[in-house]
Amino acid sequence: MQVPFSSLSEHLEWDSIPMTWLLFKKHKLAVPQRGEWRMLLMDMRMKVPEVTGAVLASSEVIKMLSALQQPAMLITDYVAENFVLGSGWAFMGGLPELEGSANERFAGLQRFRFMTFLDSGRVTNISCIEVRPGLIAFVRVEELSGRLNRTFWGIVDKEAEMVEDSGMSIDHRGCDMCYSSKGKCEARLCEDEQYFADLWNSRMVLKLGLQPRWKTLEFFTHWFSGTWTIPVADLEPVKVLTTCYRAGAEFESALLAVVQDEVLGVHPPRSSFRTVKYVREAVKYFVDLEEGDPPLLGADLLSDFDSEGAQSLSGQEVLSPALPKNVCGICGAKFKRNYEAKRHRETVHEKLRENKCSFCGRTFSQKGHLNEHIRVTHRENNVHSCHVCGKKFGVKSKMTRHVATVHENRRTFKCEMCNQWYKEKAYLKRHMLSQHGAALVS
Incomplete structure (x- = not known):
């Protein structure tokens, strides 16, 4: 039975900012910037039993959801009164470097979005990633206690905003004492409740005493770090070890890959x-x-x-x-x-700038650029000024393009595969190659 995607959260009413964000209705390139709890690397290492893996490999839905179960770099983009929005980069195939060596399985980055909100003293996080044009995979994780999470996953039609397929599981965190002695932790048999009570209390301090800091990625470190068991119907469960980093070699390597990918996208x-x-x-x-x-x-x-x-x-x-x-x-x-x-x-490569302005000393790579600079900046001959901001141009076509792309925000180059718009054809070419693996036909 189909349900509206907005029913997953009270904040996802029709035409809301979170809805637009999670369904990728507005494209946004966001190069990470350092700041207190602004960036976090979440490294998830999965251990999938052989039989369970064979069954999961045959599921088309699970394949689409796998992108949200990869190591990821997270940043906080927007903090509101009752929710926070963020961007993420999933490292397909694992982090680009593992233990100081290149990871041959690393297959590139895939962008996703996430939203976090507080409801009745418990935090919920929804992550979404576009797996095909018009098709969004999502995972909604709700904290139930210091030990348990409820995970609701599915596929949503971007245009209809309806959930096409879905499933649910109760995931439990393993305690350190069990793993150190037995190598595993069974939720029904483990009696080490004090460990999880302490963990829950530390998260409550963030939620109640340090608002709005609970909305940042600091809370994710307390919430997700550790070993989790994810049930898979009647099959042997999947184990996930999650480690969070704010610094260190793994963090720097991942950040390097993300910044590089975003620069190439811009x-x-x-x-x-x-x-x-x-x-x-x-x-x-x-x-x-x-x-x-x-x-x-x-x-x-x-x-x-x-x-x-x-x-x-x-x-x-x-x-x-x-x-x-x-x-x-x-x-x-x-x-x-x-x-x-x-x-x-x-x-471009040798960066020769031998044409120097006699008025201000600025150097240029081409004499034509120098002549235009002198005419516009120092002599103001045949100048075309922007009627909005007053910026001056030596060529009318440049001024027209400036008004269209900067002030009118026109995007005249459209990707026919995902309906994203770009102001320059070169940007569209780069998008086609990086996101769809296809060359733009002129």
Whole structure:
């Protein structure tokens, strides 16, 4: 029987901010920023029995829900009087690095949203992730006690806002004493209730004495840390060990991957080659030199590293002797004319800015940019001003684009797969490749 998605929470009434947030009706890129309890890495390690895993693997719904059971980086985006909204990044296949080594199973990041609210002294969290265009998977977790959670999961139609499929389980936390002596903790037999009473009391302090701090990710650390048993019908249950990090090697590695992914989502591919992702390629080059392996990069390219050490270098492209002159040997960008490729290398990779303004000393990569700067800033000849904010432009088309994208918030490039809109075609291309694995057909 279908039920409205809004029935999952009193705050999800029609056209509410939380509803819009959880159903991804408004796209939002949110690069994490450090702050007190603003970011949290939640590392979930699952132990699935063989028979149980085989049964779960045949369930299409469980496959879609698996994205919400991966390690995740969480940030708080918005705190209201009675709820908090946040963004998350699920690490598909596990964290990018495990015990200091690259995780070969890591398959990229997937964005999700979460909402947390307090009801009758108990916290509820709802997480949602878009698994297919127009189809949202959700997991709603309610705390029942220091030991028990009620988990309600399902699939919701984004347009109809109706739950298509659903299920429920009661998950219990294992105590440290049982695990240290027997390796497992049975909820029906364990008598170590004091441990969970203390845990419940510490969470109540956050909820009652330190509001609104309970709404932040600090509460998640007290709530989810530990070993949980999740029943699966009549099959052997699944065990989940959850560890929360605010700092450390795992946290920094995960944060690096998230920031890199968000930067690539904001900037078009050609202008975002200088990302953290390619630092590892450069580091590998020097490690190979120390270990005596043959170098993959030409020695003449070492000068291309800037002060940040973030440079896109592809060994395969550099070593190709038949590379045309109108193709950049560093990032692979193609140009119609040879001099355009040369100018690209000098201004983008070598960062040459030899055109200096005699009025203010500002430097530019191209003489045409310098001439436009002098005409607009210092001489104010043939200037086009924005009627909203007064910003000046040397070309009318730039001013028109500024008004449309900044003040009128126009998004003229639409993704036909998920109906997201972008103001630049390059942004849409990047979205298509990263989110749908498809190239944009011009």
